[in-house]
Amino acid sequence: MFKAKIFVNYKPSVLDPKAEVIQNTLARLGDDNVQHVLVGKYFELLLSGDEAAVRAQIDRICDTMLANINTESYRFTLEPVSDAAVAE
């Protein structure tokens, strides 16, 4: 069993209005030491299978469902978890 931690972010060239609103609001509220804001999506998936197959599967899931490959990029880490830990 693997736990995949997937980060989906806008590509650097894509304007992110949500991040801009947060940064501007923080500045207006006095938090003007915040110099950059990135807003992303985070997914955790628990999957069974062998590692190579799971990696390929996550690539496919990200490309077709979790990320918009036109405007977003993704990266993920995979860590083995014991079935006992999952049942907790």
Place this chain on the structure above:
Amino acid sequence: MFKAKIFVNYKPSVLDPKAEVIQNTLARLGDDNVQHVLVGKYFELLLSGDEAAVRAQIDRICDTMLANINTESYRFTLEPVSDAAVAE
């Protein structure tokens, strides 16, 4: 300068319809080895200041803006970054 990596997730007791839709859709498409899905928000902030002040500031920002403390919990890591790296 610090880079804060902030994760905002629903509390375990809160139903997450988005995660359920993703898991059900994956199962319908054949990815029935996905046993759990978590959908969260991810923020990166670049802040100047000393570490203790920055930690307190992020707690305040999360409590008042980035997380809904009724339904969501957050955690963050703080890592020092050089000003040169920021300018890149």
